Amino acid sequence: MTDPTDYEILLNTLDKAENGPIIDEKEWDHQYISQTVQELVQKYDISWATDDPMVPWDDDFADRVYAAGLEMALRTGVYCLDTKRQMLWKRGELEHILKRTPRQVTVGAGEDAVTVYSRKPDDSTRVAIFGGPWGVPVTEELYGPFIESYAQEPVFDLVENATLLSTHGRQIRAASPWEAVAGWQEAQMALEAIERAGRPDIAVGCVEISTTEVGELAGSTYGGYRPTDIHHAALISEQKTAYHQLIKSVHFAHTQSFSETYFNPMYGGYVGGGPGVAIAIVSGMLLVKASLGGTFCNTGPTHVHLDCSTHPDLIVATGLAFQGLARNTDLLVSPFVRPTAGPGTKEIFYESAALTIATVVSGASLIDCVQSATGNNTLYSSPLEARFCGELSHSVEGMTRKEADPIVKKLVNKYKSIQGERLIGKPFTEVYDLESLQPTPDWLDLYESVCEEFDQEFGLSVN
Amino acid sequence: MSDWESKQKQFIKDILAGDEEAAVSMARTSLEEGATPVEFFENCIAPSLQDVGKRFETLDIFLPEMVTAADTVEKVNSEVIKPAVAESQAGESMSLGKVLLATVQGDLHDIGKNMVGLMLKVNGFEVVDLGTNVPPADIVARAEQEQVDIIGMSALLTTCLPYMKDVCDFLEGKGIRDKYPVIIGGAATHPEIAEEMGANTHGGSAAEGVEKCKMLLGKL
Numbered sequence: 001m002t003d004p005t006d007y008e009i010l011l012n013t014l015d016k017a018e019n020g021p022i023i024d025e026k027e028w029d030h031q032y033i034s035q036t037v038q039e040l041v042q043k044y045d046i047s048w049a050t051d052d053p054m055v056p057w058d059d060d061f062a063d064r065v066y067a068a069g070l071e072m073a074l075r076t077g078v079y080c081l082d083t084k085r086q087m088l089w090k091r092g093e094l095e096h097i098l099k100r101t102p103r104q105v106t107v108g109a110g111e112d113a114v115t116v117y118s119r120k121p122d123d124s125t126r127v128a129i130f131g132g133p134w135g136v137p138v139t140e141e142l143y144g145p146f147i148e149s150y151a152q153e154p155v156f157d158l159v160e161n162a163t164l165l166s167t168h169g170r171q172i173r174a175a176s177p178w179e180a181v182a183g184w185q186e187a188q189m190a191l192e193a194i195e196r197a198g199r200p201d202i203a204v205g206c207v208e209i210s211t212t213e214v215g216e217l218a219g220s221t222y223g224g225y226r227p228t229d230i231h232h233a234a235l236i237s238e239q240k241t242a243y244h245q246l247i248k249s250v251h252f253a254h255t256q257s258f259s260e261t262y263f264n265p266m267y268g269g270y271v272g273g274g275p276g277v278a279i280a281i282v283s284g285m286l287l288v289k290a291s292l293g294g295t296f297c298n299t300g301p302t303h304v305h306l307d308c309s310t311h312p313d314l315i316v317a318t319g320l321a322f323q324g325l326a327r328n329t330d331l332l333v334s335p336f337v338r339p340t341a342g343p344g345t346k347e348i349f350y351e352s353a354a355l356t357i358a359t360v361v362s363g364a365s366l367i368d369c370v371q372s373a374t375g376n377n378t379l380y381s382s383p384l385e386a387r388f389c390g391e392l393s394h395s396v397e398g399m400t401r402k403e404a405d406p407i408v409k410k411l412v413n414k415y416k417s418i419q420g421e422r423l424i425g426k427p428f429t430e431v432y433d434l435e436s437l438q439p440t441p442d443w444l445d446l447y448e449s450v451c452e453e454f455d456q457e458f459g460l461s462v463n
Numbered sequence: 464m465s466d467w468e469s470k471q472k473q474f475i476k477d478i479l480a481g482d483e484e485a486a487v488s489m490a491r492t493s494l495e496e497g498a499t500p501v502e503f504f505e506n507c508i509a510p511s512l513q514d515v516g517k518r519f520e521t522l523d524i525f526l527p528e529m530v531t532a533a534d535t536v537e538k539v540n541s542e543v544i545k546p547a548v549a550e551s552q553a554g555e556s557m558s559l560g561k562v563l564l565a566t567v568q569g570d571l572h573d574i575g576k577n578m579v580g581l582m583l584k585v586n587g588f589e590v591v592d593l594g595t596n597v598p599p600a601d602i603v604a605r606a607e608q609e610q611v612d613i614i615g616m617s618a619l620l621t622t623c624l625p626y627m628k629d630v631c632d633f634l635e636g637k638g639i640r641d642k643y644p645v646i647i648g649g650a651a652t653h654p655e656i657a658e659e660m661g662a663n664t665h666g667g668s669a670a671e672g673v674e675k676c677k678m679l680l681g682k683l
Contacts, residue, residue: 025594029577034527081571081595137621163621174569174622182622211569211622237574269574272525304578305520305668307650376650 009097010253013291014246016087017080028079029270032086033238036076037276044068046275048316054408055319055358057401059327062121066324069282070094076283078235078291081242089290097290101330105295107158107258109228112201114157116296118330119363121323124398128366129390130230130260130334132160133381135208135371138428139165142379144189144196146428149437150383151197155390158230160205160368161190165378167209174211175244182209183219191225203258204229213247220257227257233292235263235284237302238270241291249292260368261294262336263287267314268304274313277301281321285333298368300336306419307374309338310351312412319358323401326363334366335359337389342373342425343382344443347415349450354411356389360396361404367393373424380424382431384439384447391462392454407458467506475511478532479524486535490543500547504557508536508544512585519582520670526578533584559587560612560680565602566595566649567618567626575649575669576617582669588676599629606643613676615666617649624651628660635661644679648672 023032041047044064048056056062077088089097103118116128132150143164151159166172167182186209194202206229207219216233219225233248235241252259263284265271271280285297300309301318309318318335325333339351352370360367369389372381396404425431431443439447451463470489477486493503515532518524544557562583566576573595580590591609593602606614614634616627627647634640640661647657648666657665663679666672677683 025573030527030530038527165621171625172622173625174620179622209622211620236571240571242571266526266574268519268522269526269578272527273522304526304574305522374650376653 007253010250017083017085017246020085020087022084023079023086025079025084029238032076034270036072037271037279040068040072040279041275046278048274053405054312054316054412055361055401055405056316062320062323062327065278065320066282066328068279069321069324070286072279072283073286076239078287079240081240087291094286094290098329103330105258105332107228107230108203109201112199116332116365118332119365120326121363122361122400123363127360127364127393127397128157129155129393130158130160130205130366130368131156131383131386131390132205133162134160134368134375135163136375136381137165137378138162144193145434145437147190147193148197149432150386151194151199151202152437153383153387155387158203158205159194161186161208163208172209175214179209179211179214180218183207183215184224187219187224201228205260206231212244216248217251220255227255229258231257231259233259233261235288235291237264237266238280239284239287245292252293258295259293260296260298260334261288261292262298264300264302264336266302266304267311274317277314278317278321281318282324285325285331289331296332296334296366298334298336300338306340307376308340308419309336310340310355311419312416315354315358315408315412318355319362322359322362322364332365334368335364336371337367337369338371338374340374340419341423342377342380343385343428343431344425345423346446346450347418347423348372348385348425349388350411350414352385352389353392354408356392357396357404358408360393361399361401377424379427379429382428382439384443388447388462392460395460395462471507471511474507475514478511478535479515479528481531481535483535483538486539487542490539494543494547500544500551501557504544508539509587512536516582516585529581529585533581557587558589559677559682561589561591561609562613562615562676563591563593563602563606563609563611564615565593565597567616567623568596568598569626570618570620570623571595572619575619578669579615579617579648579666579672582673583676586673599626599633602630603633603637611643613646613679614643615646615672618651619649621651624656627662631661646672646675646679
């Protein structure tokens, strides 16, 4: 059981879902979200042009984005889909929650423990690397080797899971006994994989198959995932929650589990374009912390047509939002690196690098990398692109935003015109040797050539 | 510039601005000047909405503006076009067809499904939107009740795919599978999954979903 103050916060949050004003969902989307964002974009003068910096270094600009996001969080709150009620926080409540945020947290255990720090813009503090296939669908027979191939990468401080396509040959059906079976199977296979990789106590992102609370409760009970792992819950776009997510947060509190809670606003959706997304990220990170707890707060804003988080406007929006959050809170925030390109392509490195650099210099505490080819294609992910992100992250620790800006601009120019082509590349089975769990020579050569390019063009030592 | 071209240009401005009064007024004036409701629909409403859909595809406009445009046109249709059609007893339908949309059981994500619904509307379809987390039996029952032409289902999560297949199985079990073409979409889906579960087709994007619906009804 957590201490009374934390527990009281949790109970108060649950109360809000039962007692807030009743609102129609369409009204929520159109008036509470869309109109509020549009108004705040104007009020706080949040805008940028295509030739403006892609990694702005204007602190006043970042603070305005934060102020707009804070106002949005306080005015709108969160919509509970089960009760159709608006969950609202008073300024004092939100400030209290933020004040209780630790400036550093150690996750995992034993020799695999790692400390994640709150960081500021232009900070040289070490950034943590959360590597994994991030929900990419995978078959049962390849699940173990797939996760093991990630866990063996020394640059990863934490390792994330993939999504099982079946369990014991059966379809996995949300909120059914099969979700419980899959939760158990995932935990067993993931924990065996990290054991084989020689990192038995590394923190594992879980429960990936947990569409509802069923998978989480099944996969993290006795013998399954551990409190030292990183458990997930999310706000649904835009700023919505549901009982099953709140149940997960109750479970995290009772088991004193670490968690990463996330929210992905939609670029081109109800929050509009880049400036609206920047405000929505700040608002969402504050509200995901308030409503679901969360040791870490993550965002991967999503382009409505491309599904990626690496569109040029999203690089600016995410960086700005992170700067605002880092300058005004101690939240441990992470970007979700989700490129359109996949393994076996050069573009996956460019896309991933642009967002990684922009967010490391803007104050990200950890980097969630990489949901390759937007995560929708079975087995289209490999550890090498995440290794690249991890190494790159460390190479830009201490770099200023102003120094990062021209690099990010050049990287974006390398991919922005072809994102629509969706270069999904090749599956894991074609870019990795399944016996040695090492990249194929072709894939490794491409990686090394890009590392060389980064060294020559940007002076960044990646490999 | 022809009269219809200039009207359409103004109509687009009005619907994007959500100026219901101006849009309704233009429709009324056009009918008073001798245009039939079908002519106004075909020369002004339909091309304007297609233009709005294309602007959203390129993100020259965002979802809220498309919602505003669709809602404004709904007002024009309900206040001017439909009454005029009923009065003239032309009996001519201006709808390409009626599509039932639902995010299936277990899934609460609705933005993708809403985008498809709007794109269908702006391209001339009627849409019956059942919302999110809809059980298979409810989808089949409402399809029968509403006499829809197509059943469209969305899922973001792989664990919700079995509920899509249930709909195909339920239709089969009731002996009405051929009555309802089924289209699926969403991040968890792809063409092979559609084929495996017995759906007729797959929409990889909102725009492609519209084209596939037209194809299913032989209107492409």
